[in-house]
Amino acid sequence: MAKQFEPKIVSFLCNWCSYAGADLAGTSRITYPQNIRIIRVPCSGRVDPLFVVKAFLDGADGVMILGCHPGDCHYQQGNYYAQRRYSIMHKLLDFTGIESGRLFVDWVSASEGKKFAEVVTKFTEQVKELGPMVLNGNEKFLEEKLQEAVA
Amino acid sequence: MTSMDVQIRKTAKKYLDEGKVSCVIGYERDSRGRVRPAFIEKPEDADHLIWSSECSLNLVTYLHQRKLSPGKDQPVPKTAVVVRPCDVRAVNLLFAEEQIKRENIKLIGLTCAGTEINGQQRINCKFCQERVPVIYDVLIESDQPIEIPTDKDIYADLEEMESWTAEERLAFWTKEFDRCIRCYACRQACPGCYCFECVAEQVDPHWTSIALDKPEKMFFHVMRAYHLAGRCVGCDACEAACPMDIPLSKLNRKIAKEILDMFDYRTGDTPEDAPLLTCFNPDERLRT
Numbered sequence: 001m002a003k004q005f006e007p008k009i010v011s012f013l014c015n016w017c018s019y020a021g022a023d024l025a026g027t028s029r030i031t032y033p034q035n036i037r038i039i040r041v042p043c044s045g046r047v048d049p050l051f052v053v054k055a056f057l058d059g060a061d062g063v064m065i066l067g068c069h070p071g072d073c074h075y076q077q078g079n080y081y082a083q084r085r086y087s088i089m090h091k092l093l094d095f096t097g098i099e100s101g102r103l104f105v106d107w108v109s110a111s112e113g114k115k116f117a118e119v120v121t122k123f124t125e126q127v128k129e130l131g132p133m134v135l136n137g138n139e140k141f142l143e144e145k146l147q148e149a150v151a
Numbered sequence: 152m153t154s155m156d157v158q159i160r161k162t163a164k165k166y167l168d169e170g171k172v173s174c175v176i177g178y179e180r181d182s183r184g185r186v187r188p189a190f191i192e193k194p195e196d197a198d199h200l201i202w203s204s205e206c207s208l209n210l211v212t213y214l215h216q217r218k219l220s221p222g223k224d225q226p227v228p229k230t231a232v233v234v235r236p237c238d239v240r241a242v243n244l245l246f247a248e249e250q251i252k253r254e255n256i257k258l259i260g261l262t263c264a265g266t267e268i269n270g271q272q273r274i275n276c277k278f279c280q281e282r283v284p285v286i287y288d289v290l291i292e293s294d295q296p297i298e299i300p301t302d303k304d305i306y307a308d309l310e311e312m313e314s315w316t317a318e319e320r321l322a323f324w325t326k327e328f329d330r331c332i333r334c335y336a337c338r339q340a341c342p343g344c345y346c347f348e349c350v351a352e353q354v355d356p357h358w359t360s361i362a363l364d365k366p367e368k369m370f371f372h373v374m375r376a377y378h379l380a381g382r383c384v385g386c387d388a389c390e391a392a393c394p395m396d397i398p399l400s401k402l403n404r405k406i407a408k409e410i411l412d413m414f415d416y417r418t419g420d421t422p423e424d425a426p427l428l429t430c431f432n433p434d435e436r437l438r439t
Contacts (some may be wrong), residue, residue: 050350050358053373057366070433080431087438088380088428089346095312096373096403097321105437116402134318135325135366142322146386 007061007127011036011120012047016074017109018066036064043067045078049089050110052103055130056093057135062102062127066119069107078106081143099130114133155202155261158291159233161196162259172257176213177233178206186418188213202233202296204295207266207273209388210234211241211342218251218345231257237275238421239284240384240410241342247424250345260287264295268391274400275387278305285420311407328368330395333361338375339400340392350374376402381410381427384419413438 013019019040025032043046044067052063063108065086067079085104094100104123108116163175179189179199186205190213191197210232217228234242239260245251252383262283265276282291282297312320335351338344351371359370376399383403390400410416416427 049377050374051233053370053377054358057370065246067243070436077431080433080435081428083435084428084431087413088406088409089377090378090439092373092377092402092406094317095405096318096324096369097317097319100439105439134321135369142318142320142325145318146322146326149315149323 003007005060005128005132007035007124007132008059009036009062009064009127010039010060011064011066012041012044012051013041014044014067014074014079015040015042015073017068017107017114018044020110021066021108021112021116025116026113028113032120035124035127036120043055043073043075043078044082045073047076047081047082049085052089052093052116056102056133059133061130061133062104062123064104064106064120064123066106066108066116067107068136072107072109076119098133098135101126102133119143153202154294155226155291156200159200159202159259159261161198161346162289162291163191163200165229166257167191167194167197170339172229172231174217174228175200175208175231175259177231177259178202178208178210196295199285200233202261202291204265204267206235207268209241209340209342211236211238211245211386211388212340212388213255214245214251214342218245227252227255229255229257231259233259233261234284234287235261235263236284236391237263237279237384237386238280238342243286243419243422243424244343244382244384244426246422247419247426253422258282258284258287258289260290262293262297264289264293264297273387274390275385282342286422306404306408307409309401312401322432324372325365327397328372329361329365330374331368331397332395333363333368333371333438334394336392336394337389337397340388341379342384342386342388343373350378370398372397375399375404380401380406381416382418383407383416 002138013022049067055063070079073079073131090100090103093103106119166172175191177200178186181187181202188208188210189199217230246253266273277300278300294379357366385407387400414427
């Protein structure tokens with residue numbers, strides 16, 4: 001039987017909402033895909049876009065950033081900054097050829113354990129569909145794609 | 152000697168004579184006739200200054216080294232700089248980011264009829280709709296007729312790339328970035344790149360190695376483009392400086408285009424505008 005592609009997803013969860021939301025999903029025994037690797041950050045505003053680029057270039061197939069809902073940030077405004085940053089980051093990644101569907105930003109509160117499981121499931125399915133990240137060691141494949149585009 | 156040269160020299164001499172500035176940054180010709188930046192500190196040297204269509208450098212970059220006070224009781228060096236309409240937006244950016252103070256800078260603004268490199272019109276001049284600086288202390292009118300290009304479709308090349316698949320775009324950029332020799336000329340030429348320690352060279356945290364492999368090059372270029380998001384003024388100094396002809400301005404213009412579309416923001420319109428990513432509007436929603 002062919003082995004199914006299991007994406008590696010790096011997820012940055014804000015300490016105050018989404019991390020607690022993930023915890024609630026766990027204590028409520030809600031199942032969700034095991035593809036995510038959780039990194040706890042103090043705030044979604046702490047997630048430097050460099051973290052995202054670095055994750056992709058070091059082999060992640062998807063990156064997920066979850067924070068508090070707008071207006072609910074523990075630090076009042078961190079998620080508003082994050083929101084602006086990732087609106088631009090999506091466009092830049094897409095333009096450089098990393099599908100914007102590989103980056104996912106959403107808001108999950110501490111009481112939304114169910115929503116946490118849902119977004120993880122949805123995003124994992126989405127990345128599975130996009131397939132493995134094509135970045136390194138695919139010169140021939142990329143050359144063919146470029147020829148197609150120019151032709 | 153053109154009438155513009157005369158006026159630039161006269162202004163520079165006046166500023167230096169009156170002690171308004173300690174240095175005038177402008178253009179001069181070297182012994183082989185090529186244009187290079189000039190740092191004029193004595194009034195009698197002001198006669199070196201010139202202007203021609205070959206003046207394609209962004210002189211605002213040289214303000215970085217002069218931005219800080221040299222010591223406790225020493226005054227911040229006051230500087231005059233010759234600026235084109237595209238450069239002057241970078242001065243506004245530096246004002247907004249509090250890198251330099253308005254009172255320490257004199258701006259010798261030029262109306263610009265366009266510049267060229269090796270006889271070829273520069274890319275940003277091809278689309279430039281703005282021929283008068285948004286801010287200046289002295290304005291020197293161009294002696295050339297100013298023709299604003301009618302080709303307003305400045306995003307045609309970007310739109311073509313947007314119509315490709317993601318894999319095709321990745322292939323394109325992988326190929327372009329593969330030529331990069333990591334010389335950082337793009338960064339040095341950029342008026343917006345003034346970090347004391349660049350991420351590309353930082354050792355702790357070690358973001359990226361100095362290797363010339365594809366991921367490292369990709370990381371450097373995506374990082375560079377992102378760090379200029381909402382800060383790039385579109386002067387194209389990076390692409391002009393690139394010895395490997397990597398189309399860096401495509402990345403910068405793409406981000407500027409999206410920012411104009413999403414936030415209705417253009418860098419360097421006024422000296423007071425806070426940089427886009429240092430503020431927010433609570434009514435905004437995430438756009439993907």
